[in-house]
Amino acid sequence: MTTKKQNTSSFISPPLGAGEVHSPSGAGGLSGRHFISVKDVRNINALVAKALAYKQNPLKDKSLGTNRRIGLLFLNPSLRTRLSTQVAAQNLGMEAIVFNIDKEGWALEFEEGAIMSGTTVEHVKDAAPILGNYFDILCIRTFPQLKNRDDDYSETVIKQFIRYADVPIISLETATLHPLQSLTDVITIREHLLGFPLRAGSKPKIALTWAPHVKPLPQCVANSFAEWINAWGEAEFVITHPEGYELAEQFTKGAAITNNQDEALKDADFVYVKNWSTYNDYGKIYCNDPYWMLTKDKLNLTNNAKVMHCLPVRRNVELSDEILDSENSLVTKQAANRVWAAQAVIAELLPRP
Amino acid sequence: MTTKKQNTSSFISPPLGAGEVHSPSGAGGLSGRHFISVKDVRNINALVAKALAYKQNPLKDKSLGTNRRIGLLFLNPSLRTRLSTQVAAQNLGMEAIVFNIDKEGWALEFEEGAIMSGTTVEHVKDAAPILGNYFDILCIRTFPQLKNRDDDYSETVIKQFIRYADVPIISLETATLHPLQSLTDVITIREHLLGFPLRAGSKPKIALTWAPHVKPLPQCVANSFAEWINAWGEAEFVITHPEGYELAEQFTKGAAITNNQDEALKDADFVYVKNWSTYNDYGKIYCNDPYWMLTKDKLNLTNNAKVMHCLPVRRNVELSDEILDSENSLVTKQAANRVWAAQAVIAELLPRP
């Protein structure tokens, strides 16, 4: 049995169902102490299997978190992420405390050596160790500013918490990634692959398609989905977007990329719809052509694909009502699976007695 | 024994104390799956008796809610309603999660078919099913806009949650009604009827009187109180207000209505004080004559009446200090009873194992 120290990032996916679940031994899929990106995962399928086992029996590890405390820190608003993580923690018997730093606290400083004579009230160097002291696990949500790409892509906020808090850190979405969402997405895809009519002998085809929106959004969900599907390696994966919306290669490498949406959608088994702003000329809206909205007509190009979206979704802007309200939509099941993704990750990171 | 399916809305009140309490069988007073108005109540006295039994022994059903989760969603601020419902849920051993959508989340869209290119971020069709998935019971508070009567009185928000969440919904006050408050009011009245000096052979006289205020308020507390007292049927009930403040007939039918406050107060055993804005010419303040404030002088017209108010109360605008600080005031006892009202309703709606 692979021990926790071993960090090979091999991503060799076992056949479906073969991913051994080692709950609560901590050997169920994570390789590191934190959960920030797919790089913290040793075995995606094992982690997925662990999550699906919780879905079957949510309270099977109810005593695992007894007298353990999880802190959920929000620098930005959240609905599903916050609630699903709270529910997951409760399922594990943990005490969860939510803290909206932006609203209930004050502005944090992240710059080393800053002379704090401005608007920031407390340095992360002082806040993080305390939070690490009060909690056994710390979860953090922080959005990008979409102003300076280097600032956002350096992921200063979560890295500073990792550096100074001295407890396991779980990302509840950061400037560039949203790993609990992506784990959920893989869980949802795997779940639906059972009994799903694939072309014989083939891998499922997954298309990630850009969609219009009314304001500039982060790239994190798209980055993260690309990173996870690539790392998972059990699908034919294509990304499609208008010219100028290229994502960072560090996350997309391995995927086919095309500006031809029809081509990407053709025969797809899963279509993941998401808007993002430009990465190269950072944080802009270029083309916002409604042509890119996913409609029933476009879905006809696919293999009667299941349609996914992380929510919240702008109806009739990103995706039409007719799709969201149809049998093809997985969005509700996907959001419901957020609980099991969070529960699997928390269970993995819980300090052992 | 009447089964849960039977929805006769008979409101036949048994003699005080005879209302059989069927905790935790679910047959203790509710007729439906939700708690939105008095129409969801099969037997008001049974529900009142159930609440008073919890008041005697708050923790008697501590294990009833084990591993059950209740979500409290606020689209508007709350003090008593939020805290009393949290306390009630804890008394039943449930895990309660509060979520201030307006502050911690984002604006919801309620219009069918909306092209969401404006300020609303998520459609209730997408949010509600997830919330229903995360929670066993969902509680919702939503205020009216007081701009368009048809919009407010259609109760779109709570109806959409009922339609899409697929779990029991409890109103924590909606555009037109506040049923947990009204249940509390009936509980408080019944409680005080024991040993209360009524005129021989008569029903207690309850007067609902309009009071001045500094801003336009919803009609919901008044609507709801009228609806419940009428349905309860165990009182002589009169509503008094200045001309122009007529409430919707659907809620007041059965009550005497007069613009003569003195006449309404005469010999009253209970006086319920509340401001509301106009219903016909919707959401306005017409007369705001301080003459309508309840004072000690006016109380002399009554049968040494107990004075009720749902709180928060504008002291010396709606009600004088001398009354609120006197033995006649029930407002604190009333607010304390909010816990038992919420506890009885939650216990009724808890899914049975």
Next chain:
Amino acid sequence: MTTKKQNTSSFISPPLGAGEVHSPSGAGGLSGRHFISVKDVRNINALVAKALAYKQNPLKDKSLGTNRRIGLLFLNPSLRTRLSTQVAAQNLGMEAIVFNIDKEGWALEFEEGAIMSGTTVEHVKDAAPILGNYFDILCIRTFPQLKNRDDDYSETVIKQFIRYADVPIISLETATLHPLQSLTDVITIREHLLGFPLRAGSKPKIALTWAPHVKPLPQCVANSFAEWINAWGEAEFVITHPEGYELAEQFTKGAAITNNQDEALKDADFVYVKNWSTYNDYGKIYCNDPYWMLTKDKLNLTNNAKVMHCLPVRRNVELSDEILDSENSLVTKQAANRVWAAQAVIAELLPRP
């Protein structure tokens, strides 16, 4: 054994470790029903010992708070105070409910006899009794306005809650005092005195030094620290600040006071750094000379002193990075001790069965 009724405020400090801990009998250090200032403490060392016992074994009284409920009311933002109190309550098995009145509720009125036709929505006379009804213990944070000294120093807010809530009240910082912080400070000092190189036969020297800041802050942390160290009586205590920053004598009496920072720091074993605005000409910033910032050079004047601050700290304005990041800094340990201070106080005030 001293009973709870006895309120001698003798502050006779027993030798370290001799303070008998009477958990959970309620005789462990408090003399009154509330925790608002050092005057509520019968025996500081006993209370400190109780807190340190919780630090050794956080869950030793896990059943003490079963089915007890603590309400945390915030009229102002908080990080450490809120989280440490929640953690402390959970360690005692209590249900803690946080309520940010300023954000989730509405403005309270505190003036007796007010005609409430303005912006305040509810009088404390109506809100407090209800909160006292819902909770077994009520904790309140309220900042000063720094506009009118008499208003702030009358401590109307907390006094009104004490008057009307009828349950034990714990201050989470008020206009003039911050007793949980000060208890934490004494705990931290005592903890470090063990094995600390004092000059033979002498008491430790503690210097409280004013520091620059960018905006006018309350005097409460400084007032409270002075009051506690004076009451404790086991240190040589000096306060230093620029001319014009004199604190209220009611809190400082017994301490040496000097405008010469170097003299105050000389041979100090502990340096407590804190900004405050002027008390006499109330709420102003006079001198804001960066010379008063504590630096490594200044620390060389001390007996290799431990440096304390209540946090949040403005780095390189109040204290330099080189000190905060050095072995001399106790700020993280201090903040961690907040949990044990809160836990000891809550345990003392819990109603006995």
